[in-house]
Amino acid sequence: MLRCLTFAARMNFLRASTLAVIAQTLSVSVVILSPAVAMAQNDSQTPPLPHSGGTLRMVAQSSGGTLDPQISYMALTRQFETPVYDTLLAYPKFAGARAVPVIASLAENVPQPEDDGLTYRITLRKGIRFSNGHELNTEDVAASFRRIFKAGSPTAGPYYSHLKGAKECLADPAHCTLKEGITTDPASRTVTFHLDTPDPEFLPRLAWSHSAILPADTPASDTGNTAPPGTGPYRITGYDPTRFLRMERNPYFHEWAHDAQPAGYPDIIEATFGLDQESELTAVENGQFDWMYESIPLDRLGEAGDHFAGQVQIYSQLLYYYAALNTTLPPFDNLKARQALNYAVNRHAMVIYHGGPAVATPICQLIPSGAPGFDSSCAYTKGASPEHPAAEWKAPDLEKARQLVRESGTAGQKITIVAPLDGRYGAMATELRNTLAQLGYDASVRSMTQAVQFSYIQNSDNRVQIALTGWQADYPSASSFLQTLYSCTTIHPHSDNSLNVSAYCNPDIDALMDQSAMLALKDYDASNASWARADRALMAQAPSVPLVQIRRVTLLAKRVHNAIATLNDDLLLSQLQIK
Amino acid sequence: MTTDLQTPASPAPSVSLWRQAARTLLADKGSMTALAVLCIIVLACLLAPLYAHYVAHTDAFASNVAGSIVLNGHEVDIMQPNDNPLHLGLSPIGPTGHTAYLLGADSQGRDIAARLLYGGRNSLMISACAAVLCLFLSTLVGVTAGYFGGITDSILSRLMDIMWAVPVYLFAISLSIITVRHGLQIGPFTIEADNLLIPIIIIALVYVPYAARPVRGRVMVLRQAEFVTAARCLGVPQWRVLLFDILPNVLITLVVLGPLLMALSLLAESALSFLSLGVQAPAASWGTMIQDGEGLIYSRPVVAIAPGLAIVFVVLALNILGDGLRDALDIRNATRRSR
């Protein structure tokens, strides 16, 4: 989802087909963020890698707002900050499906759950310094976790409320101590986390970017356009949200675990903001920039494939588009109506709207390919049913769908699709409207800017019947696709933050999901198998219509090599080599 | 800006004045050509369903990305895969020169020629209705302000000044953004968000200051005219004066303003629809088609160029007709235009 939100920032505006080459020189009003670092005592620094050096110039449509790593929820900012901040644990920084369970980063070890998952104990690595020279200690860890609540991190509630004392911190952030939740022993460098209730996802959450470890004296409020010091190989030295971001090497960095936080190749990383997708592509094709953050526009996929095939980067991500069906409002309070739409929708057409099979694949389940718990199945395709799902989607089954609509007695009802305002969503919404019309509904589309639409569709007051949206998990896990979107606990009536857009609540399935999650504490594979069952059980109830999972397609300049993209971190900026 | 109204104020224009004007207009080759072009375009747009059904054999509103057509005996996909090694992207079929997909398809595989005609219906309907509504409102405002003067005039004029101060398109965009999601609720009446009445009302509203000024100016001149004073002295009730002496004279101004306002409305409609704030999908207008074409400007420019040319032709014809009418009715009338 992270990316979908940014998609808003990226797509929100420029349909323009031309460009804005914004100042490439960044001379004016460079904000110096971290205190000037006395260049000195770099005996700890690793010798330069081969192919290192140079300035990497990337370009993005717009910036992601605040730089505060514990608050920012934008994919672009996270992209920049992956090589700037570290968490206790981390997802491995290599490509491929094996990069899933978390590994130790600032911590020496991945902790084993103790007391039935109520206690986790880690030991902090020695000799790691922040970019201001301060040496990382256990107090920084405790303070950073307090700061999650004090500064009002978006995920403070959903991710860290299992900690002892977290409830008090949420209710009264100013006086948050968390002294029972986190205990430290500076001498042995150990930090112990005490939980109220077991959290089967506690380890991935120690790797989640909002738990970045910052110096203990970081102000307890949103730092905005200034970036606090971090421990990674780079530090942010200049930022103007309308124009640019600049990162330089952190002189105190040395590689402690290559897979968790590898040393970087470029000396300087510069990002320029303000070009639209079309212009970004042109600029990268001409070698003016090294990497475009946005995806290649649909219109020009052919051109990129024809002339720049060697530079095109295609990589998988855990992002898919779907239509959430409001299960509390007619006609989709009727199971048969929901199933009918699932049978009828032409997912092949949806693939074409995203640029063809090389870019998109049909999806008719709720856990996307590549995520833990994924087990390819499709209940809604020609010749399949929820009881006998096929392995994958083949073709729409309009006859069956029409019959279901007849049985449901909902034909002829008015349906309004609420969709974000941008080309691909627009095309998908029109296709959905067609399908609904074919089924005998009186359907129309209402579109609004994505940033507005995303909170609009969540609020029950707006009585949205069907909403087109996309979802990308914060980290690769089944729960963030199933529990976050379809459990009774994520329904908040009258609130703009109610991620269960379908308002679907089924205690039996909730129990199955809880059970799958808890299994992970003991048996990872059994847990995944159980998640797959939950996925099928949910899909049988059809609370939404999954449409397509898409891959990211971007362009690198000719001189850039060693592109590594992981499921969790997108493309690793620090690993790009300039030749 | 001041408005020059140099026709002398005279009692209700006689039938002969209109006949005279009609004669002048009929003799004006430019105006007649413009009128003919307009008639042809309107007729063509009215025939859109027939064209789609009998000539192009297509549904201009259903997306058809997975379909194919037969051209010269070959079956051709409407969305054609690119043959690059990565198999990236698909392009809609370009102009075929056949009855089916005469001008090619848009990114949803729909027939552009058919959509052009359907879109024209909406564009023309909206601009014509907006122009009429705007004239109606302007007359209301202009006559009230001009005839009653004093405090009424001050309030109405200041209000117009404020509206005048906001750039037209920004004003229209703001109104559209508020209404485009929830529709409009006026007392017991609800207008759905995708109802064409919404752009009509918005466009009519934003151009009221532009048309109300000349009307007000005209009425102010008339109010001082001898025949009005005479009528008032004779004890003719105010509503009779307004209805039989003032309004017929104002009518001349309105007739001249009509085509110009429709031209402005058409441009405004296309701008709003281009920003997805006017006509809502799946309905089409020339503006939404330009918007559809923007995403294809590099591979299939015709998608954006065709509706743009249609707009240019209609607006040009309306402007020429407006000039012709002005000359025929002999009113010098400077109407401000927006960008």
Add this chain to the structure above:
Amino acid sequence: MLSAFLRRVGQTLIVLFGISVLVFLVFFATPGADPTARIAGRNASPQTMEKVRHEYGFDRPLPFQYATMMKKLFITRDLTSYANRGEQVVPEIIQAAPVTLSLVCGSAVIWLIVSVAMGTLAAAMKGSWVDRTLIMLGLVGISMPVFWLGQVANLISLSRYHDTWLFSWVPGPGYVPLTQNPLAWFKALVIPWCVLAVMFIGIYSRILRADLVALAQEDFMRTARAKGLSPARILVFHGLRTSAITYVSLFGLDFAQLLGGGALLTEVVFGLPGVGRLTYQALTNLDLPLIMATVMYSATFVVLANAVVDILYILLDPRVRDGR
């Protein structure tokens, strides 16, 4: 004079106040405009939402919120956006203004020169084929949607004919600050200038021609002709000078509206990060602080320009000057 000036200022302030209150109220009456969830981040717990609501003052009464916003906008100048956390709106406008200024000024120069030339020529050769052609060109100019013309210009100069000698100089366009590289600035803006100017050339040349033709009937022009002055001299020195009044007042208003965000479609099509685009962005994102800031900016410009035009009018037109 001073009291008139003060009254003018007072009126301006009242208008600005009215507009800002209106914007504020409409925003809070619009469904789905509550920015709390967007600021707090997705899936934020109700407590975090409450914290944000309190920090941003959304739990206070509306008049208080209005006053705070105005204070942050005009006095402390640290108003931050609701859509993009931490983004200050005043610097954004300050950064966008030079772009719009560059676009509008360049375009104004073009439309003034061309329209005066076209209008005068047409009036001088009234009734000839030159006149008719120029009238027709003007009409075509005002009949083209500016965003479409921009697209076509982009298509021709950047895609279809970019590799020919005619357009190979067109940069991978966008805005380059004048201070950084004047030549690149010029290259980047010259096509947007022309596109934006086209419609105004149409309007202004028509108005000028009509004015000049009407003036030819006036007494002082007849006198000039009777004195034996050459037709060109009469047209330029007597005619143009008199027409300048209408022309200047019209120009002042159009210019101000463009500066205030009226050039939005041109900015959108050419990807110029100007005030119009910023306003549009703020509107679509329902970002109240940015909407408020841009609307205030725009209204100030237009009201100011109105005042300047009024003064110019007094200075230029002897009839008004002496009549007062």
